[in-house]
Amino acid sequence: xxxxxxxxxxxxxxxxxxxxxxxxxxxxxxxxxxxxxxxxxxxxxxxxxxxxxxxxxxxxxxxxxxxxxxxxxxxxxxxxx
Amino acid sequence: xxxxxxxxxxxxxxxxxxxxxxxxxxxxxxxxxxxxxxxxxxxxxxxxxxxxxxxxxxxxxxxxxxxxxxxxxxxxxxxxxxxxxxxxxxxxxxxxxxxxxxxxxxxxxxxxxxxxxxxxxxxxxxxxxxxxxxxxxxxxxxxxxxxxxxxxxxxxxxxxxxxxxxxxxxxxxxxxxxxxxxxxxxxxxxxxx
Numbered sequence: 099x100x101x102x103x104x105x106x107x108x109x110x111x112x113x114x115x116x117x118x119x120x121x122x123x124x125x126x127x128x129x130x131x132x133x134x135x136x137x138x139x140x141x142x143x144x145x146x147x148x149x150x151x152x153x154x155x156x157x158x159x160x161x162x163x164x165x166x167x168x169x170x171x172x173x174x175x176x177x178x179x
Numbered sequence: 180x181x182x183x184x185x186x187x188x189x190x191x192x193x194x195x196x197x198x199x200x201x202x203x204x205x206x207x208x209x210x211x212x213x214x215x216x217x218x219x220x221x222x223x224x225x226x227x228x229x230x231x232x233x234x235x236x237x238x239x240x241x242x243x244x245x246x247x248x249x250x251x252x253x254x255x256x257x258x259x260x261x262x263x264x265x266x267x268x269x270x271x272x273x274x275x276x277x278x279x280x281x282x283x284x285x286x287x288x289x290x291x292x293x294x295x296x297x298x299x300x301x302x303x304x305x306x307x308x309x310x311x312x313x314x315x316x317x318x319x320x321x322x323x324x325x326x327x328x329x330x331x332x333x334x335x336x337x338x339x340x341x342x343x344x345x346x347x348x349x350x351x352x353x354x355x356x357x358x359x360x361x362x363x364x365x366x367x368x369x370x371x372x
Contacts, residue, residue: 107253107307108250108254149306151310151327152303152307153303154326154328154329154332163296163299163300166296166297166300167296167300
Protein backbone atom coordinates (compact mmCIF):
# COMPACT_ATOMS: atom_id res chain seq x y z
CA UNK A 99 0.00 0.00 0.00
CA UNK A 100 1.27 3.49 -0.85
CA UNK A 101 1.69 6.11 1.84
CA UNK A 102 1.30 9.79 0.95
CA UNK A 103 4.77 11.36 0.94
CA UNK A 104 3.40 14.67 2.20
CA UNK A 105 1.09 13.69 5.07
CA UNK A 106 1.59 9.96 5.69
CA UNK A 107 -1.96 8.90 4.91
CA UNK A 108 -2.30 5.35 3.55
CA UNK A 109 -3.74 5.38 0.00
CA UNK A 110 -5.73 2.43 -1.28
CA UNK A 111 -8.67 3.64 -3.33
CA UNK A 112 -8.11 5.77 -6.44
CA UNK A 113 -10.23 8.50 -4.79
CA UNK A 114 -7.59 8.86 -2.08
CA UNK A 115 -4.87 9.76 -4.60
CA UNK A 116 -4.36 13.25 -5.98
CA UNK A 117 -6.58 13.61 -9.08
CA UNK A 118 -7.64 9.99 -8.59
CA UNK A 119 -4.31 9.02 -10.19
CA UNK A 120 -2.82 5.97 -8.46
CA UNK A 121 0.55 6.79 -10.05
CA UNK A 122 0.84 9.87 -7.81
CA UNK A 123 2.79 9.70 -4.53
CA UNK A 124 0.65 12.21 -2.68
CA UNK A 125 -2.98 12.14 -1.62
CA UNK A 126 -6.07 14.11 -2.47
CA UNK A 127 -5.66 16.24 0.69
CA UNK A 128 -2.14 17.29 -0.24
CA UNK A 129 -2.99 18.36 -3.79
CA UNK A 130 -3.85 21.87 -4.95
CA UNK A 131 -6.97 22.32 -7.10
CA UNK A 132 -4.76 22.02 -10.23
CA UNK A 133 -3.42 18.65 -9.02
CA UNK A 134 0.11 19.77 -8.10
CA UNK A 135 1.42 19.08 -4.61
CA UNK A 136 1.03 21.75 -1.97
CA UNK A 137 4.12 23.62 -0.81
CA UNK A 138 5.70 23.14 2.62
CA UNK A 139 4.09 26.34 3.93
CA UNK A 140 0.68 25.50 2.48
CA UNK A 141 0.77 22.00 3.96
CA UNK A 142 1.96 23.21 7.35
CA UNK A 143 -0.76 25.88 7.54
CA UNK A 144 -3.38 23.32 6.47
CA UNK A 145 -2.24 20.84 9.11
CA UNK A 146 -2.29 23.47 11.88
CA UNK A 147 -5.78 24.55 10.88
CA UNK A 148 -6.94 20.95 10.76
CA UNK A 149 -5.55 20.11 14.22
CA UNK A 150 -7.25 23.16 15.72
CA UNK A 151 -10.55 22.37 14.00
CA UNK A 152 -10.65 18.69 14.92
CA UNK A 153 -8.95 18.68 18.34
CA UNK A 154 -9.20 22.30 19.55
CA UNK A 155 -5.52 22.54 20.51
CA UNK A 156 -3.62 25.78 21.07
CA UNK A 157 -2.10 27.24 17.89
CA UNK A 158 1.48 26.98 19.14
CA UNK A 159 1.05 23.32 20.13
CA UNK A 160 -0.69 22.56 16.84
CA UNK A 161 2.27 24.10 14.94
CA UNK A 162 4.69 21.95 16.92
CA UNK A 163 2.63 18.84 16.12
CA UNK A 164 2.45 19.70 12.42
CA UNK A 165 6.22 20.23 12.20
CA UNK A 166 6.93 17.06 14.12
CA UNK A 167 4.87 14.93 11.78
CA UNK A 168 6.19 16.68 8.65
CA UNK A 169 9.74 16.01 9.82
CA UNK A 170 9.19 12.29 9.32
CA UNK A 171 7.77 12.54 5.80
CA UNK A 172 9.86 12.13 2.65
CA UNK A 173 8.39 15.18 0.89
CA UNK A 174 9.75 17.64 3.46
CA UNK A 175 13.18 16.18 4.28
CA UNK A 176 15.11 19.17 2.93
CA UNK A 177 13.29 21.52 5.31
CA UNK A 178 14.66 19.81 8.39
CA UNK A 179 18.36 19.42 7.66
CA UNK B 180 18.37 -11.20 -1.10
CA UNK B 181 19.35 -10.74 2.51
CA UNK B 182 22.34 -12.51 3.97
CA UNK B 183 22.01 -14.87 6.92
CA UNK B 184 23.63 -12.25 9.11
CA UNK B 185 21.15 -9.57 8.05
CA UNK B 186 18.24 -11.90 8.67
CA UNK B 187 19.58 -12.69 12.12
CA UNK B 188 20.01 -9.00 12.87
CA UNK B 189 16.43 -8.30 11.85
CA UNK B 190 15.13 -11.17 13.90
CA UNK B 191 16.97 -9.88 17.00
CA UNK B 192 15.61 -6.38 16.42
CA UNK B 193 12.11 -7.81 16.15
CA UNK B 194 12.58 -9.73 19.39
CA UNK B 195 13.70 -6.56 21.18
CA UNK B 196 10.69 -4.62 19.88
CA UNK B 197 8.22 -7.32 20.90
CA UNK B 198 9.85 -7.60 24.31
CA UNK B 199 9.73 -3.82 24.79
CA UNK B 200 5.99 -3.79 23.99
CA UNK B 201 5.42 -6.51 26.55
CA UNK B 202 7.60 -5.03 29.28
CA UNK B 203 6.24 -1.48 28.88
CA UNK B 204 2.66 -2.75 28.81
CA UNK B 205 3.27 -4.64 32.06
CA UNK B 206 5.66 -2.37 33.96
CA UNK B 207 5.30 1.04 32.37
CA UNK B 208 7.84 3.21 30.60
CA UNK B 209 10.15 3.49 33.59
CA UNK B 210 10.99 -0.22 33.28
CA UNK B 211 14.77 -0.73 32.95
CA UNK B 212 16.22 -1.75 29.60
CA UNK B 213 17.70 -4.76 31.41
CA UNK B 214 14.14 -6.08 31.79
CA UNK B 215 13.62 -5.75 28.03
CA UNK B 216 16.90 -7.55 27.33
CA UNK B 217 15.90 -10.36 29.68
CA UNK B 218 12.46 -10.70 28.08
CA UNK B 219 14.00 -10.72 24.58
CA UNK B 220 16.68 -13.21 25.62
CA UNK B 221 19.53 -10.97 24.49
CA UNK B 222 22.40 -9.29 26.33
CA UNK B 223 21.84 -5.76 27.62
CA UNK B 224 24.37 -4.32 25.19
CA UNK B 225 22.57 -5.87 22.20
CA UNK B 226 19.66 -3.45 22.67
CA UNK B 227 22.02 -0.54 22.04
CA UNK B 228 23.41 -2.14 18.91
CA UNK B 229 19.92 -1.78 17.45
CA UNK B 230 18.85 1.47 19.12
CA UNK B 231 21.40 4.14 19.97
CA UNK B 232 19.53 5.25 23.08
CA UNK B 233 16.54 4.49 25.25
CA UNK B 234 14.80 7.52 23.72
CA UNK B 235 15.29 6.12 20.25
CA UNK B 236 13.80 2.78 21.25
CA UNK B 237 10.78 4.40 22.92
CA UNK B 238 10.19 6.80 20.04
CA UNK B 239 10.43 3.95 17.54
CA UNK B 240 7.90 1.91 19.53
CA UNK B 241 5.33 4.71 19.71
CA UNK B 242 5.73 5.42 16.01
CA UNK B 243 5.41 1.75 15.17
CA UNK B 244 2.35 1.49 17.40
CA UNK B 245 0.89 4.60 15.74
CA UNK B 246 1.55 3.25 12.24
CA UNK B 247 -0.13 -0.06 13.02
CA UNK B 248 -3.06 1.60 14.74
CA UNK B 249 -3.39 4.25 12.02
CA UNK B 250 -3.46 1.63 9.30
CA UNK B 251 -6.01 -0.51 11.14
CA UNK B 252 -8.31 2.45 11.79
CA UNK B 253 -7.87 3.68 8.23
CA UNK B 254 -8.81 0.33 6.68
CA UNK B 255 -11.74 -0.20 9.03
CA UNK B 256 -12.96 3.40 8.87
CA UNK B 257 -13.14 3.40 5.10
CA UNK B 258 -15.58 0.52 5.21
CA UNK B 259 -17.58 2.03 8.10
CA UNK B 260 -20.36 4.32 7.12
CA UNK B 261 -21.41 5.83 10.44
CA UNK B 262 -20.08 7.05 13.76
CA UNK B 263 -20.74 3.80 15.57
CA UNK B 264 -18.83 1.79 12.97
CA UNK B 265 -15.86 4.14 13.20
CA UNK B 266 -15.81 4.06 17.01
CA UNK B 267 -16.00 0.30 16.88
CA UNK B 268 -12.98 0.30 14.55
CA UNK B 269 -11.16 2.62 16.95
CA UNK B 270 -11.81 0.38 19.94
CA UNK B 271 -11.02 -2.81 18.01
CA UNK B 272 -7.63 -1.38 17.08
CA UNK B 273 -6.94 -0.24 20.65
CA UNK B 274 -8.18 -3.48 22.21
CA UNK B 275 -5.29 -5.37 20.63
CA UNK B 276 -2.84 -3.21 22.57
CA UNK B 277 -4.96 -2.16 25.53
CA UNK B 278 -2.37 -2.36 28.31
CA UNK B 279 0.31 -0.67 26.23
CA UNK B 280 -2.09 2.15 25.36
CA UNK B 281 -3.09 2.64 29.01
CA UNK B 282 0.57 3.01 29.96
CA UNK B 283 1.02 5.45 27.13
CA UNK B 284 -1.81 7.77 28.17
CA UNK B 285 -0.96 7.49 31.87
CA UNK B 286 2.76 8.17 31.47
CA UNK B 287 2.83 10.44 28.43
CA UNK B 288 4.37 13.37 30.28
CA UNK B 289 7.36 11.23 31.34
CA UNK B 290 8.30 10.48 27.74
CA UNK B 291 10.74 12.49 25.60
CA UNK B 292 9.21 15.30 23.54
CA UNK B 293 9.66 13.52 20.21
CA UNK B 294 7.84 10.50 21.58
CA UNK B 295 5.02 12.67 22.92
CA UNK B 296 4.66 14.19 19.47
CA UNK B 297 4.52 10.74 17.89
CA UNK B 298 1.68 9.94 20.29
CA UNK B 299 -0.12 13.19 19.41
CA UNK B 300 0.10 12.13 15.78
CA UNK B 301 -1.76 8.91 16.60
CA UNK B 302 -4.66 10.95 17.99
CA UNK B 303 -4.65 13.19 14.93
CA UNK B 304 -5.16 10.16 12.69
CA UNK B 305 -8.24 9.21 14.66
CA UNK B 306 -9.40 12.86 14.67
CA UNK B 307 -9.15 12.86 10.86
CA UNK B 308 -11.41 9.81 10.45
CA UNK B 309 -13.75 11.09 13.13
CA UNK B 310 -14.14 14.44 11.36
CA UNK B 311 -14.87 12.73 8.04
CA UNK B 312 -17.68 10.63 9.48
CA UNK B 313 -19.13 13.44 11.59
CA UNK B 314 -19.15 15.84 8.65
CA UNK B 315 -20.90 13.26 6.51
CA UNK B 316 -23.51 12.59 9.16
CA UNK B 317 -23.85 16.32 9.85
CA UNK B 318 -24.82 16.85 6.22
CA UNK B 319 -27.56 14.27 6.66
CA UNK B 320 -28.82 16.23 9.68
CA UNK B 321 -28.35 13.11 11.78
CA UNK B 322 -26.28 14.61 14.61
CA UNK B 323 -26.40 17.60 16.92
CA UNK B 324 -24.72 20.85 16.02
CA UNK B 325 -21.73 20.64 18.38
CA UNK B 326 -18.23 21.93 17.40
CA UNK B 327 -16.22 19.10 15.88
CA UNK B 328 -13.29 19.35 18.30
CA UNK B 329 -15.58 19.19 21.33
CA UNK B 330 -17.33 16.16 19.95
CA UNK B 331 -13.98 14.42 19.37
CA UNK B 332 -12.62 15.47 22.76
CA UNK B 333 -15.77 14.23 24.49
CA UNK B 334 -15.26 10.79 22.94
CA UNK B 335 -11.56 10.73 23.83
CA UNK B 336 -12.28 12.00 27.34
CA UNK B 337 -14.85 9.30 27.96
CA UNK B 338 -12.61 6.59 26.54
CA UNK B 339 -9.49 7.68 28.43
CA UNK B 340 -11.39 8.05 31.72
CA UNK B 341 -12.43 4.42 31.53
CA UNK B 342 -8.98 3.24 30.44
CA UNK B 343 -7.16 5.22 33.13
CA UNK B 344 -9.45 3.73 35.76
CA UNK B 345 -9.32 0.19 34.46
CA UNK B 346 -8.39 -1.03 37.94
CA UNK B 347 -11.80 0.12 39.18
CA UNK B 348 -13.93 -0.59 36.12
CA UNK B 349 -12.52 -3.88 35.01
CA UNK B 350 -9.66 -5.16 37.14
CA UNK B 351 -9.70 -8.73 35.89
CA UNK B 352 -10.55 -8.58 32.21
CA UNK B 353 -9.84 -6.37 29.20
CA UNK B 354 -11.75 -3.12 29.67
CA UNK B 355 -12.67 -2.44 26.06
CA UNK B 356 -14.12 -5.87 25.63
CA UNK B 357 -16.36 -5.30 28.64
CA UNK B 358 -17.34 -1.64 28.21
CA UNK B 359 -16.73 -0.93 24.51
CA UNK B 360 -20.29 -1.48 23.29
CA UNK B 361 -21.75 0.56 26.16
CA UNK B 362 -19.37 3.48 25.56
CA UNK B 363 -20.05 3.52 21.83
CA UNK B 364 -23.82 3.23 22.25
CA UNK B 365 -23.92 5.99 24.84
CA UNK B 366 -21.74 8.38 22.87
CA UNK B 367 -23.75 7.79 19.69
CA UNK B 368 -26.95 8.48 21.63
CA UNK B 369 -25.50 11.69 23.09
CA UNK B 370 -24.64 13.20 19.71
CA UNK B 371 -27.71 11.99 17.84
CA UNK B 372 -30.37 14.61 17.00
